[in-house]
Amino acid sequence: MDYMEEMGIKAKRASKLLAASGSLKDRALLCAADEIEKSADGILAANKGDMEFAKKAGMKDSLLDRLQLTGSRISSAADGMRKVAAQSDPIGTVISGGMRPNGLKIEKIRVPLGVVGIIYEARPNVTADAAALCLKASNAVILRGGKEAIRSNTAICSAMRKALKRSGLPEDCVQLVTDTSRESAGKMMKLRGYIDVLIPRGGRGLIRAVAENSLVPVIETGAGNCHVYVDDTADVDMAANIIFNAKTSRPSVCNAIETVLVHKDIAKEALPAIKARLDEKHVEIRGCSRTREILGGSVVPATEEDWSEEYLDYILAVKVVDSIDEAIEHISKYSTGHSESIITKSYGSARKFTSRIDSAAVYVNASTRFTDGGEFGLGAEIGISTQKLHARGPMGVNELTSSKFIITGNGQVR
Amino acid sequence: MDYMEEMGIKAKRASKLLAASGSLKDRALLCAADEIEKSADGILAANKGDMEFAKKAGMKDSLLDRLQLTGSRISSAADGMRKVAAQSDPIGTVISGGMRPNGLKIEKIRVPLGVVGIIYEARPNVTADAAALCLKASNAVILRGGKEAIRSNTAICSAMRKALKRSGLPEDCVQLVTDTSRESAGKMMKLRGYIDVLIPRGGRGLIRAVAENSLVPVIETGAGNCHVYVDDTADVDMAANIIFNAKTSRPSVCNAIETVLVHKDIAKEALPAIKARLDEKHVEIRGCSRTREILGGSVVPATEEDWSEEYLDYILAVKVVDSIDEAIEHISKYSTGHSESIITKSYGSARKFTSRIDSAAVYVNASTRFTDGGEFGLGAEIGISTQKLHARGPMGVNELTSSKFIITGNGQVR
Numbered sequence: 009m010d011y012m013e014e015m016g017i018k019a020k021r022a023s024k025l026l027a028a029s030g031s032l033k034d035r036a037l038l039c040a041a042d043e044i045e046k047s048a049d050g051i052l053a054a055n056k057g058d059m060e061f062a063k064k065a066g067m068k069d070s071l072l073d074r075l076q077l078t079g080s081r082i083s084s085a086a087d088g089m090r091k092v093a094a095q096s097d098p099i100g101t102v103i104s105g106g107m108r109p110n111g112l113k114i115e116k117i118r119v120p121l122g123v124v125g126i127i128y129e130a131r132p133n134v135t136a137d138a139a140a141l142c143l144k145a146s147n148a149v150i151l152r153g154g155k156e157a158i159r160s161n162t163a164i165c166s167a168m169r170k171a172l173k174r175s176g177l178p179e180d181c182v183q184l185v186t187d188t189s190r191e192s193a194g195k196m197m198k199l200r201g202y203i204d205v206l207i208p209r210g211g212r213g214l215i216r217a218v219a220e221n222s223l224v225p226v227i228e229t230g231a232g233n234c235h236v237y238v239d240d241t242a243d244v245d246m247a248a249n250i251i252f253n254a255k256t257s258r259p260s261v262c263n264a265i266e267t268v269l270v271h272k273d274i275a276k277e278a279l280p281a282i283k284a285r286l287d288e289k290h291v292e293i294r295g296c297s298r299t300r301e302i303l304g305g306s307v308v309p310a311t312e313e314d315w316s317e318e319y320l321d322y323i324l325a326v327k328v329v330d331s332i333d334e335a336i337e338h339i340s341k342y343s344t345g346h347s348e349s350i351i352t353k354s355y356g357s358a359r360k361f362t363s364r365i366d367s368a369a370v371y372v373n374a375s376t377r378f379t380d381g382g383e384f385g386l387g388a389e390i391g392i393s394t395q396k397l398h399a400r401g402p403m404g405v406n407e408l409t410s411s412k413f414i415i416t417g418n419g420q421v422r
Numbered sequence: 423m424d425y426m427e428e429m430g431i432k433a434k435r436a437s438k439l440l441a442a443s444g445s446l447k448d449r450a451l452l453c454a455a456d457e458i459e460k461s462a463d464g465i466l467a468a469n470k471g472d473m474e475f476a477k478k479a480g481m482k483d484s485l486l487d488r489l490q491l492t493g494s495r496i497s498s499a500a501d502g503m504r505k506v507a508a509q510s511d512p513i514g515t516v517i518s519g520g521m522r523p524n525g526l527k528i529e530k531i532r533v534p535l536g537v538v539g540i541i542y543e544a545r546p547n548v549t550a551d552a553a554a555l556c557l558k559a560s561n562a563v564i565l566r567g568g569k570e571a572i573r574s575n576t577a578i579c580s581a582m583r584k585a586l587k588r589s590g591l592p593e594d595c596v597q598l599v600t601d602t603s604r605e606s607a608g609k610m611m612k613l614r615g616y617i618d619v620l621i622p623r624g625g626r627g628l629i630r631a632v633a634e635n636s637l638v639p640v641i642e643t644g645a646g647n648c649h650v651y652v653d654d655t656a657d658v659d660m661a662a663n664i665i666f667n668a669k670t671s672r673p674s675v676c677n678a679i680e681t682v683l684v685h686k687d688i689a690k691e692a693l694p695a696i697k698a699r700l701d702e703k704h705v706e707i708r709g710c711s712r713t714r715e716i717l718g719g720s721v722v723p724a725t726e727e728d729w730s731e732e733y734l735d736y737i738l739a740v741k742v743v744d745s746i747d748e749a750i751e752h753i754s755k756y757s758t759g760h761s762e763s764i765i766t767k768s769y770g771s772a773r774k775f776t777s778r779i780d781s782a783a784v785y786v787n788a789s790t791r792f793t794d795g796g797e798f799g800l801g802a803e804i805g806i807s808t809q810k811l812h813a814r815g816p817m818g819v820n821e822l823t824s825s826k827f828i829i830t831g832n833g834q835v836r
Contacts, residue, residue, distance in 0.1 A: 024754075027780075028777075028778065106799070108797070108798075108799060112788055112792060114798055116815075121810050121811075122780075200634075204811075205810070205811055219637075220614075220637050223633075223634050225640075225809065225810075225811045226639075227811070243833070246833040249833065249835060250833065250835055252835075253835035254835075257836060362828045362830075363442075366441075366533070366536075369826070369829060370827070370828050370829070371829045371830070371831070372829070372830040372831065373830065373831050374526055374833070374834040374835075375834060377835070377836040378526060378829060378834070379827075383522070384827070385520070385522060385528070395639065396535050396619070396639075397618075397619055397639045397641070397811065397812040397824070400825050400827075401826070410811070412780070412781065412782055412783070413782060413784070413793075413798070413815045414776045414784050415783060415784070415785045415786070415788055416772070416776075416785070416786040417785070417786065417787050418787055419657070419660040419787055419788070420788040421664055421667035421668075421671070421789045422667060422671060422791040422792055422797065
């Protein structure tokens with residue numbers, strides 16, 4: 009039997025035991041948090057190995073930063089687990105219910121998905137977070153992280169499995185795919201019947217490959233070509249401040265903005281104010297011709313590609329538009345459906361923007377950087393869905409569940 | 423450009439206009455109901471053509487029955503549309519929401535999916551039902567029915583499109599694929615970016631083919647290998663009555679049962695009582711060896727295949743089990759996750775069965791035939807989901823929607 013199918017069988021079996029084990033999972037989460045802190049030295053040593061290997065392989069600095077673990081990052085992963093343990097149990101919640109005229113009582117109950125597969129890049133903190141959230145929702149998880157993080161991931165998983173065993177739960181609730189070849193991800197996508205849902209986390213290429221090739225149902229996450237539109241009635245200081253925050257507070261994340269659209273009637277006033285703030289962080293502006301007329305020659309001319317680009321960097325595309333309708337049209341054409349914001353004082357513009365923009369998160373007068381499970385009050389987050397089925401926007405533990413109907417009667421027939 | 427891509431573009435455009443058109447859709451539904459009744463003669467003539475063609479091609483009687491339209495079937499389709507029009511509008515509903523400590527107001531709002539594709543067999547009543555439900559949820563729909571129903575479907579769609587136009591909505595809210603070759607279904611599955619979700623309705627083969635080949639997200643529906651388990655404490659008359667109803671009231675539908683499991687301690691009493699009822703409708707019993715010992719030689723020996731078979735016919739597989747645990751194990755192994763029922767007087771058995779059986783609908787002391795949108799109080803139904811993502815069990819108009827977050831602030835940055 010193929011090793012991946014074997015992992016699938018083990019995961020399925022573990023998920024069934026887990027579904028029947030109630031409160032043990034919170035104990036296991038607390039135990040895993042302690043175990044990860046106790047194993048910090050070993051995890052850091054493993055991470056050092058990963059870092060050396062990645063540096064030699066020429067990994068970019070921004071990716072190296074995501075790969076690196078520190079004592080405080082390990083503690084914060086452990087604290088994250090404790091917070092997940094403290095959340096209320098989603099499983100068994102009655103979502104809706106009632107009595108039918110024929111005396112049947114119908115309840116819709118929250119149940120686990122079963123087995124969750126996660127395919128992600130070289131970010132060892134995802135390993136702990138994702139495993140904890142899956143466990144909280146009573147799902148077994150199969151983790152397949154990037155090859156550069158394999159030493160760190162192995163150390164983290166081994167601590168978690170130790171904690172599971174000690175808490176009386178099957179170790180196979182958390183399994184790590186140690187074959188980090190391209191083939192192993194392909195094998196996971198074929199594990200229909202064993203894996204109930206596959207969540208790819210990472211760049212656009214990874215997500216598209218999984219969405220297009222998987223036989224297992226997929227929840228697409230992540231890619232964010234986010235916009236701020238500055239309406240003609242905007243408060244210019246607020247606009248500049250929100251754009252500065254949304255672009256520069258953490259450019260590498262998916263809820264950072266990539267394009268700003270400015271109404272023509274406010275462009276002369278707003279663009280210089282926006283540029284002044286962005287200059288503090290040396291943000292490169294790529295502008296349309298009208299933007300360059302106002303801001304001058306330091307602005308790089310934008311090409312068609314710039315409107316779809318997810319820079320994840322200190323670069324911002326800027327376009328002057330004739331109307332809110334043109335802004336909405338531009339966003340509808342180029343956005344990945346993640347997060348967009350309008351800066352306006354007009355009730356009508358706010359209403360039009362929020363009703364017509366079809367993205368997971370639509371903002372009025374606030375930074376797109378708030379699109380995050382924690383900021384939305386959902387607790388920890390497994391990713392941000394940019395698809396429309398099952399879940400849309402930040403996904404917390406509820407989004408890792410399914411439901412079933414329980415119908416109780418006293419002999420009803422139809 | 424390919425005709426299918428063209429349909430996709432038209433559908434996307436129509437869906438955007440539809441999303442912005444509010445109450446027009448209910449007017450269009452009422453108008454479509456009238457139009458379908460007014461066009462009854464033309465629809466019946468078209469259906470006659472379909473029936474003649476299908477009979478010549480040697481279609482089975484049970485399928486011919488699904489293909490046939492009558493005056494009263496047309497009226498009931500029209501009434502179904504009026505009922506859908508009378509339902510409250512799901513779009514814009516605030517699903518959840520609240521104020522965050524930083525003053526951001528976050529609301530989760532129900533929005534349309536966009537464009538829904540439905541691939542189904544030769545059942546013209548699905549055409550009207552599915553189009554009405556999609557319209558109610560402000561989705562454009564692309565319908566691809568079985569080739570044997572093409573004349574009926576064309577006539578029904580033409581009436582609906584006339585009604586859409588008269589109500590001020592784009593005709594392309596409802597489009598029918600007139601190419602009923604195998605290739606056209608394949609093309610729909612590749613229409614990523616135009617179709618937001620694909621719902622296959624029909625036999626297992628069709629559903630599996632769509633689930634495995636589609637690049638568009640799929641909601642799997644339908645196949646039902648449903649079980650009744652007769653516990654040792656069951657009321658035997660109730661058991662026989664429920665089994666009789668669940669098997670014979672409409673054997674061709676997915677919520678009919680295919681296998682009965684009987685606890686060994688009640689088998690001698692229960693099996694003859696069950697058989698007596700089933701004999702009224704000449705149901706063929708395929709039994710395990712213990713069943714045959716009790717019921718005698720008229721019972722066909724069951725083979726391994728019988729436990730997974732969805733007969734959709736007057737045939738029932740019967741097995742005697744040693745315990746409720748064996749029953750649960752059998753169901754977990756062979757069920758398609760649709761509907762299962764336990765007949766019992768024991769609180770403990772009811773609790774165990776409902777918590778451990780992982781199917782969309784789990785019953786105590788009632789017929790599985792109730793797994794239906796109407797019976798569950800959801801209004802009309804677009805199908806019964808047997809998958810775990812997005813929707814599980816009977817899907818009404820809410821299951822044809824997605825959500826988005828609207829976040830309103832006064833300058834918040836993170």
